[in-house]
Amino acid sequence: xxxxxxxxxxxxxxxxxxxxxxxxxxxxxVWIDFRGLQDPFMRSKGSDYFENSRxxxxxxxxxxxxxxxxxxxxxxxxxxxxxSEGPGPSTLKLNGIERRFEDYVGRGVPxxxxxxxxxxxxxxxxxPFAPEIVRPAIAFCIHQAKLKAANAYGFKAAFNPTxxxxxxxxFGWWIS
Numbered sequence: 212x213x214x215x216x217x218x219x220x221x222x223x224x225x226x227x228x229x230x231x232x233x234x235x236x237x238x239x240x241v242w243i244d245f246r247g248l249q250d251p252f253m254r255s256k257g258s259d260y261f262e263n264s265r266x267x268x269x270x271x272x273x274x275x276x277x278x279x280x281x282x283x284x285x286x287x288x289x290x291x292x293x294x295s296e297g298p299g300p301s302t303l304k305l306n307g308i309e310r311r312f313e314d315y316v317g318r319g320v321p322x323x324x325x326x327x328x329x330x331x332x333x334x335x336x337x338x339p340f341a342p343e344i345v346r347p348a349i350a351f352c353i354h355q356a357k358l359k360a361a362n363a364y365g366f367k368a369a370f371n372p373t374x375x376x377x378x379x380x381x382f383g384w385w386i387s
Contacts, residue, residue, distance in 0.1 A: 214252040222321050223273035226256070227266040231319015233293040233333040236267040240339065265340040271333075272344055274320035281308070282327035283384070284372030287344075288351035291333035292318040295369040297326055298376070298385035305373065312374055312385075327373035328385075331358055331366035358386075 220229035230236060239245070245260035253259050258266075275290035299312035312326045319325070331352045338345045352358045358366045367387045374385035 214250070217252055219256060222270050223277070225266040225270050225273075227258075227270065228253070228256075228260075228263050230267070231292070231322060232317040233267065233271055233291060233319070233330075233337065236264040237333070237336045237340075240264065261340070264337075268337040268341040268344070271320055271337075272341075272348075279321070280325055280327075282325070282373045284327075284329070284356070288348040289329065289356065289372075290348065291330045291337075292320050292325060292328075293330050293333040294318065295328060295330040295333075296387045297328040297369065298371050298374040299326065303374070305375070310373065312371070326371070328369050328371040330369045332368060335366070 218229040220227060222229070240261065245264075247259055247261075249259050253263070271290045271292060272287065274292070275285040276287050278285040294315070294317040296315050297313045297318075299314045301312050303310055303312065310326065313324060313328070316324055316326075318328060318330075331349075334345055334348045334352065338349075352366060356370075358370065369387045371385040376385040
């Protein structure tokens with residue numbers, strides 16, 4: 212009965228059990244190896260929860276590549292929409308577009324919410340599911356986006372390349 216609320220979706224070429232924020236597809240795997248384990252719902256779909264998390268990771272990347280809302284920075288190696296802190300609450304007009312920015316919210320794809328805030332940790336936490344797209348994304352975060360420069364111990368929790376941030380911010384965009 213609890214599976215009655217499940218939504219099997221087809222997004223960006225992938226069939227998967229939908230949940231917008233990426234963390235939903237990741238965190239349960241910390242305690243259980245779901246590879247090959249199927250409940251009746253996943254069996255009926257010919258999948259398991261590990262494969263589902265892999266597909267969700269690819270959906271995140273495809274969403275960022277297509278960037279339907281036109282946010283700065285999104286792309287093949289820059290994605291990771293999940294529950295995180297954000298630069299809001301605020302509304303700003305940027306390049307002629309009115310943008311609503313949220314504070315802490317469960318950002319997700321493809322239905323949102325999405326205010327341009329990305330969480331590098333969500334990319335890193337996807338490593339077990341899709342290392343072939345995660346490794347280049349981590350390298351991008353380090354070398355191109357310079358996200359490690361903001362914190363000697365690793366990435367900041369979230370950033371938003373569309374939001375201008377504060378005037379004293381060395382990045383020119385919001386970073387947590």
